[in-house]
Amino acid sequence: MSRTKSRRFAIIAFLALGLGLFSGVTVNAGNVDPVERELGFVAELYRAITGYHVLLQGDGVTRDMVAAALYDVERYVEELDGRYATNKLFIEDHAAMEEITQTVAKAHLQAALLHAKGVDLEGSISQYEKVIDLLGYNPVDWEESIARSAVPGMLPGVSEIVFEMASPREVVEDLKRFWAAGVVTRFKVEEYGSASRQAFKIERIGGRKDPFSEAAFALASERFSERIAEGLEEFRVVLPPGRYRVSAADPTVETLEVALSRGGVPDPIVLNPNTFNFEFASPDEKCALTMTINGLTVKNFQGLSYGTYRVRSAPGCTRRIPDKITVEQNSEVSLRTEPERLDYVKEGQPIFLFITTPPGSTYTLRM
Amino acid sequence: MIRNRRPTHDLARHRVATLSLALVLTAVGATVATTPVQAEEEPSAMLEPMRLQAVSAYNERNWQAASEAADAFVAALDAEGLPHAGPKFALVSFIGGHARFELWKADPGTFPYDFDRDVLGAMHESLEILQDDPFFKHNILGTAYYEKLKHEHYRNPELENKANWHLYKALLARAEELVDAPRDGEDFTSFAKYVLLYINRAFEIARYSTVPKIYLVRVREACRLGFGSKYDDRFAQLYEVVGFDDGNVRAGVLWQTGLDKMNSEGEPEEVLEVFSEAAQVTRGYKERAEIYRQMADYSSRLDGHGYKLRAVEFGRMAFKLDPTNKDIQVQYGTSLHVVSYAHYNAGRFEESLKSAKESTSFEWDGDEVAYFDLSRSEANFGNKISALVHAEKAYDKARRKYTGGELQPFFQNYVNILRQFGLSAKASQIEAEFQGSGQ
Numbered sequence: 001m002s003r004t005k006s007r008r009f010a011i012i013a014f015l016a017l018g019l020g021l022f023s024g025v026t027v028n029a030g031n032v033d034p035v036e037r038e039l040g041f042v043a044e045l046y047r048a049i050t051g052y053h054v055l056l057q058g059d060g061v062t063r064d065m066v067a068a069a070l071y072d073v074e075r076y077v078e079e080l081d082g083r084y085a086t087n088k089l090f091i092e093d094h095a096a097m098e099e100i101t102q103t104v105a106k107a108h109l110q111a112a113l114l115h116a117k118g119v120d121l122e123g124s125i126s127q128y129e130k131v132i133d134l135l136g137y138n139p140v141d142w143e144e145s146i147a148r149s150a151v152p153g154m155l156p157g158v159s160e161i162v163f164e165m166a167s168p169r170e171v172v173e174d175l176k177r178f179w180a181a182g183v184v185t186r187f188k189v190e191e192y193g194s195a196s197r198q199a200f201k202i203e204r205i206g207g208r209k210d211p212f213s214e215a216a217f218a219l220a221s222e223r224f225s226e227r228i229a230e231g232l233e234e235f236r237v238v239l240p241p242g243r244y245r246v247s248a249a250d251p252t253v254e255t256l257e258v259a260l261s262r263g264g265v266p267d268p269i270v271l272n273p274n275t276f277n278f279e280f281a282s283p284d285e286k287c288a289l290t291m292t293i294n295g296l297t298v299k300n301f302q303g304l305s306y307g308t309y310r311v312r313s314a315p316g317c318t319r320r321i322p323d324k325i326t327v328e329q330n331s332e333v334s335l336r337t338e339p340e341r342l343d344y345v346k347e348g349q350p351i352f353l354f355i356t357t358p359p360g361s362t363y364t365l366r367m
Numbered sequence: 368m369i370r371n372r373r374p375t376h377d378l379a380r381h382r383v384a385t386l387s388l389a390l391v392l393t394a395v396g397a398t399v400a401t402t403p404v405q406a407e408e409e410p411s412a413m414l415e416p417m418r419l420q421a422v423s424a425y426n427e428r429n430w431q432a433a434s435e436a437a438d439a440f441v442a443a444l445d446a447e448g449l450p451h452a453g454p455k456f457a458l459v460s461f462i463g464g465h466a467r468f469e470l471w472k473a474d475p476g477t478f479p480y481d482f483d484r485d486v487l488g489a490m491h492e493s494l495e496i497l498q499d500d501p502f503f504k505h506n507i508l509g510t511a512y513y514e515k516l517k518h519e520h521y522r523n524p525e526l527e528n529k530a531n532w533h534l535y536k537a538l539l540a541r542a543e544e545l546v547d548a549p550r551d552g553e554d555f556t557s558f559a560k561y562v563l564l565y566i567n568r569a570f571e572i573a574r575y576s577t578v579p580k581i582y583l584v585r586v587r588e589a590c591r592l593g594f595g596s597k598y599d600d601r602f603a604q605l606y607e608v609v610g611f612d613d614g615n616v617r618a619g620v621l622w623q624t625g626l627d628k629m630n631s632e633g634e635p636e637e638v639l640e641v642f643s644e645a646a647q648v649t650r651g652y653k654e655r656a657e658i659y660r661q662m663a664d665y666s667s668r669l670d671g672h673g674y675k676l677r678a679v680e681f682g683r684m685a686f687k688l689d690p691t692n693k694d695i696q697v698q699y700g701t702s703l704h705v706v707s708y709a710h711y712n713a714g715r716f717e718e719s720l721k722s723a724k725e726s727t728s729f730e731w732d733g734d735e736v737a738y739f740d741l742s743r744s745e746a747n748f749g750n751k752i753s754a755l756v757h758a759e760k761a762y763d764k765a766r767r768k769y770t771g772g773e774l775q776p777f778f779q780n781y782v783n784i785l786r787q788f789g790l791s792a793k794a795s796q797i798e799a800e801f802q803g804s805g806q
Contacts, residue, residue, distance in 0.1 A: 072528070
């Protein structure tokens with residue numbers, strides 16, 4: 001098939017078709033080559049995955065429905081992954097193996113799309129990464145036809161399903177639109193003890209209240225809790241844009257607020273009970289700095305959270321200042337930032353500083 | 368040994384499944400037989416009798432002993448600092464998980480183990496290592512999830528998804544094994560029965576699920592596995608019924624469950640209860656009317672005056688929802704006729720008249736009997752003109768459809784009413800015409 005052609009057409013699956021297809025396969029099964037048969041099994045598993053589109057279409061799709069549909073889809077994809085791994089060992093026919101690879105990749109692309117529709121953006125991204133792994137290239141250049149959505153047809157009793165087909169490029173565009181509604185957010189929690197971490201909770205305290213955002217947050221909140229419970233010290237969660245608060249009933253836990261913007265790439269959010277202070281040594285008032293951390297402006301330079309600060313200087317400032325300063329907790333101060341230290345960075349390139357400082361200390365910024 | 372034993376638990380009831388397990392056990396046993404004898408202090412030598420004991424107890428379906436032997440095996444493994452690895456461990460782990468499941472099933476109240484860890488966890492741990500005989504093993508695992516779900520009144524989505532997947536995965540595995548088998552052969556027919564069992568369970572789950580619509584896909588996928596078998600018609604019916612009421616799967620499942628219970632001569636009250644539930648959850652008025660029509664039909668065929676009255680009630684509800692449906696009109700009208708007739712014969716003339724009036728308030732194919740009922744009830748109360756008009760109408764309608772013995776009651780009723788009201792000459796004229804027409 002030509003990759004430039006539009007492949008938007010509908011497939012109508014009738015009950016009769018199902019009957020015919022299966023009877024046909026069976027009648028001839030005895031003469032079928034094992035590789036051909038394997039191709040048939042793989043194709044059937046892929047076909048089954050596409051059946052779930054009709055459940056995630058339209059209004060009234062509940063969280064339980066999403067969870068059930070995605071559970072099945074993930075199992076089918078695992079099944080295909082298992083077959084793919086085994087087939088690689090035993091199938092010597094390169095063309096057949098290539099066909100299996102493509103089908104498994106298509107299954108992952110379907111899974112990416114279905115996860116995105118089910119507002120599991122993180123799951124969607126993971127599935128998409130597997131597509132790239134399998135194909136070895138960006139699927140936008142892939143010559144294939146993919147079921148993009150499905151709705152019940154005109155016949156009563158949902159006895160027909162109409163699929164909308166699309167090119168991988170179009171499907172990837174769909175995915176990007178879904179993904180834009182989520183922000184991949186990394187959390188680092190290693191400075192808290194296990195007991196304190198278990199009490200962490202994340203709340204959404206601002207942002208759009210549309211069903212997509214709310215469902216995406218509900219799922220992200222579950223994932224956040226799961227990863228905390230797993231004891232991970234660093235993990236990622238895909239959150240919809242908005243404002244969040246991470247807190248705990250435990251009084252030793254510092255409440256932290258975060259603002260995530262659509263399309264943004266946030267710095268890792270560091271949850272740490274300790275703080276430090278910034279002091280500015282520069283006498284040059286033209287170069288007064290504005291800092292933000294976790295998407296929020298820093299108003300007071302005492303009792304600061306560890307993490308990454310984004311820095312801007314006043315418009316008239318001619319001195320070179322870092323774009324980002326990442327501050328990590330350590331018993332020793334690792335770098336004292338002075339203007340001359342920045343000279344090695346070429347003009348026009350961003351400057352990232354990494355410094356360490358002990359809890360309760362005051363770090364002097366000489367810039 | 369296993370081959371001659373009659374299995375007692377649900378899943379092992381099937382010969383193929385039992386044989387499959389026998390093959391597993393035999394294969395491992397054969398490996399052991401060729402293994403050189405170990406020194407007594409060797410951990411493997413110490414473990415071997417425990418493993419054999421677990422296998423032997425399992426084969427004898429002594430779940431308690433099998434479970435204890437599996438416990439002892441794992442405890443000994445742990446005491447020796449040996450890993451939970453290898454096919455022997457996996458086999459014992461599966462035996463332990465399955466045996467404990469049977470113990471739980473027999474008496475959940477006294478179950479001394481942790482179901483998640485010691486039943487499900489043990490089987491999963493086994494399947495990570497030993498993936499032979501997937502039909503049997505996933506069937507057992509799926510059944511364990513299913514029974515636990517049932518125990519929790521079908522209110523656990525996680526158990527529901529896992530039960531479904533493992534039961535379905537078992538079918539997928541078996542379908543693959545039978546890909547060359549003739550579809551009308553014994554093996555495939557047995558397999559098709561398993562598919563039907565899966566669908567029965569899926570229906571049961573869908574009835575209470577928070578997401579019944581997922582079974583539109585799940586059940587149809589299973590039906591596809593069964594197509595081409597001896598039960599093709601049944602699979603086609605089940606494939607279709609989940610799409611009932613525009614894919615309202617819960618309504619479809621209840622509708623089919625009611626029909627199945629009715630056809631298998633289930634308890635009438637239970638049948639009607641399932642139908643009622645189906646009607647309540649149905650969204651389309653035509654579909655709901657069809658369920659009420661079926662309830663009317665079913666009730667009308669049951670013995671007892673109470674059921675005849677309920678047939679009228681169900682027919683009335685169906686008619687209100689879909690008054691232009693010919694089948695519903697006939698069912699509703701016929702139910703009223705039966706009741707009117709019964710009241711009349713019992714001397715409850717007022718009730719008979721009331722039902723007869725209702726049954727002539729709309730046109731339906733067969734309403735000549737309704738006019739028959741109406742005329743004689745009216746005649747009983749001396750309502751001469753109406754009785755005559757309706758007796759004539761009944762006779763006229765019947766003449767267009769019947770001859771001979773079928774027409775006779777309508778003719779006789781008309782003549783009787785004519786004579787009752789002193790119209791003997793007219794009655795004689797009708798009699799002459801009737802006889803002259805060769806009736």
